[in-house]
Amino acid sequence: MQQTRRLIEIMARLRDPETGCPWDRQQDFASLIPYTLEEAYEVADAIERGDFTDLRDELGDLLLQVAFHSRMAEEQGLFDFEAVAAAIADKLERRHPHVFAGIDFDSDTARLRYWEASKLEEKSEKTGQTPGSVLEGVAAALPALMEAQKLQKRAARHGFDWDSAEAVFGKVREELGELEQAVASGDTAHVREELGDLLFVLVNLARHLDVDAETALRNGNRKFRRRFQFIEECVNRTGKRLADCSLAELDAFWDEAKRAGH
Incomplete structure (x- = not known):
């Protein structure tokens, strides 16, 4: 807790209108959005x-973003870091009655239902309105x-879901066929729409296969990066540039990268 207090005090000094850091003083909630997102992704990468x-x-670095936003909110009389910590602590206790209130759930499904119901209730209390959609x-x-x-x-x-992954495979094939028809039509807007539908159903397939789509794509990106950099190394050894190589040559290097386990 001592270091948490130190962080809060440092943030206050950085935001001091007279003696603080000019860059930190210039920031607002909106300007910090890119940094907050970037830090979250860097946590995932590590x-x-x-x-x-x-x-x-x-x-x-991610905690700094929480401290930064909290400091700006405190300056505007909205809330402070302590209120942020209290809010999440209250929420965790409220959403885990099986841990903190002695309530027993007979299944994971019942526990998840309670979790979702709690979220809807919290939203209703916050807005004073009954949520119009489960989404x-x-x-x-x-x-x-x-x-x-x-x-x-x-x-x-x-209840709005396919029964099995096999059924989703059928939908993937259907959407792929519709995309091919859209491409053949030459209608760019239709192509964009059908490609979106295909991507959406592929995410659904990942869910049915118990695979996180975001993680799967990030792993695919990493694999491509490794293999393409291997291609670059191979091309450099030949004394050529990438642009000087034929696609057949680059494909051969790609196959070599796969055999090498990249």
Whole structure:
């Protein structure tokens, strides 16, 4: 707690209108959005790389964003860091009655239902309105893959879902066929729509296969990065540039990268 208090005091000094840091004083909630998102992704990257020293540092960077936003809110009389901590502590206790209130759930399904009901109740209390849709609360600002997963999970909990992964494979083939027809039509807007439908159903397939679509794509990106950099190394050894090589040559290097386990 001593270091938490130190962080809060440092943030206050950085924001001091007379003696603080000019850059820190210029920031507002909106200007910090890119930094907050970036730090969250860097935490994920450190976890996926298994670098726990880096994870400690990246979690600190993410905590700085919480302290920064809390300080600006305190300056405006909205809330402070302590209120943020209290809010999440209250929420955790409220949503885990099986841990803190001695309530027993007879299944994971019952526990999840309680969790969702609690979220809806909290939203009603906050807004004074009854939620109009079970999809409310899924932030539209999320990365598209993550938003798709959350929308699908919400709908599935209320019975709107395929029975099996096999059924989703059929939908993937259907959407792929519709995309091919749209491409053949030359209608760019239709192509964009059908491609979106295909991506959405692929996320659904990932969910049915118990695979996180965001993580799967990030792993695919890493694999591509490794293999393409291997291609670059191979090309450099030949004394050529990438642009001087034929696609057949580059494909051969790609196959070599696969055989090498990249």
